[in-house]
Amino acid sequence: MSSLTDLYQEVILDHNRRPRNFRVIDPATATQQGYNPLCGDRLTLYLTVADGRITDAAFQGSGCAISKASASLMTEAIKGRTVDEARALFDQFHQMITSPPDSPLPEMGKLAVLSGVRDFPTRVKCAGLAWHTLKAAVSDQPDGPVTTE
């Protein structure tokens, strides 16, 4: 059984207390809302995309430490990447937080601090909210707000 300190690592607590890129981008080239109806977490993701590359990423919203830290770390991770790279990162991140406990983890760099979530199945949606919102924001067929349900 994984301990609480595996879930609430210092990096996560730090990003919860001082979320990075916690601001509005106006005007943004993409704005997408995400909502977790189970716990009420809400966020708005703002992207500036130029020539297929994400040059700026920011978010606003309210949520638990896991969802806020995940959004904060995500905006740091995708800045400077191409949209295709961001999509690939979504797939890797999704695999990391939903893989069975004790299975090998993909190489995720700083994002690996969120791998502890996979031992807390009720919290996977918290970590995934920002990423599902990102996926929708860079989708070719934009739709309404994303929900994790």
Add this chain to the structure above:
Amino acid sequence: MATATAFDVTAIRADFPILGTTVHGKPLVYLDNAATTQKPRQVLQVLADYYESSNANVHRGVHYLSGRASDLFDLARDRIARFIGAADSKEVVFTRNATEGINLVAQSWGRANVAAGDEVLISAMEHHSNIVPWQLLCAEKGASLRVIPMSDAGELDLEAFGRLLGPRTKIVAVTALSNVLGTVNPLADMIQAAHAAGAVVLVDGAQAAYHLPVHVQALDCDFFVLTGHKLYGPTGIGVLYGKAARLEAMPPWQGGGDMISSVTFERSTWNVLPYKFEAGTPNISGAIGLGAAVDYVTSVGMERIQAYEQELLAYGTEALRTVPGLVLVGTAARKASILSFVMDGIHPHDLGTIVDREGVAIRTGHHCAQPVMDRLGIPATARASLAMYNTREEIDALVSALHTARKVFG
């Protein structure tokens, strides 16, 4: 403890097998009773006995077992009628849950009695189940949904209620007890005022049924709904109480077997109460299980349960107030043992995960009452809801787990 001799919580706990289990290696501290209560052995045994020795369909067989199952089923209805103070068992309709009871009234009574321009009056502290069925009705009929406001402490504004009541008010649908705030509403006065204005009253008793003695005739409500699983009974069984005259005048809601008197391809006629509203094979074991739950609660004594829970509430309120950065949500003068709170710098969802690791089960989120969250300007709360089997030591365990959360979050 003053009531140690009057209320033997140790003996009561021994009746609930699940309370002896462990979670993450810690003794289970179950404080999520507003979501569902645990089941005593007396209920579990009745369910097993029913399937092992009495299972058959009800009200249609001439064989021995069908008669036996029917007797048990009818007897359960009688017990529940007595428990809630109904004048007659035929006023007790079995449903799946409280939600279905409200939907039944909204669809059957509502469609027949609410027209364009009419008003349905609910309160600011309703559960989604006492909001959405009325929204559906109002949208269909062109009626308006009005809302009795509440104070920051979580008490209904009765002066505003008086002003909202008018000739267009067809029904007042209000909770007896808020599932988030613990507020106990002054139902007797509200029902009297609603009747004086010519409105019908539905009481959502889902939370009240396991915290307070209920007497529907004394309340004089027209409809009262409750759910079995919050009353120490099985899931999938609930009750709609309706005054006989009201139920008689209502059209059926769902059609099928059991609810008819005769069927031809030209026309069908309806069965008598309560069967008119019970289409199809009912939840027989659920009803019998709920009957056993009601017997159990009666044997402990609802007044004694209420008095014990009030002591727990007072103890828990003081204990939580000692936790740094904790703010109680819902501080009405008349409350049942539901303690909602938020903690400075820690989201309720994180609190829920951390205290769970200490074996403490609480609910976090909007508790199916998003308008309450919006009214109070918070996204979510943590909620500890206490039942008759909880103890001061369990409240201490919660407080200790909250200190752990503070430590984790630094």
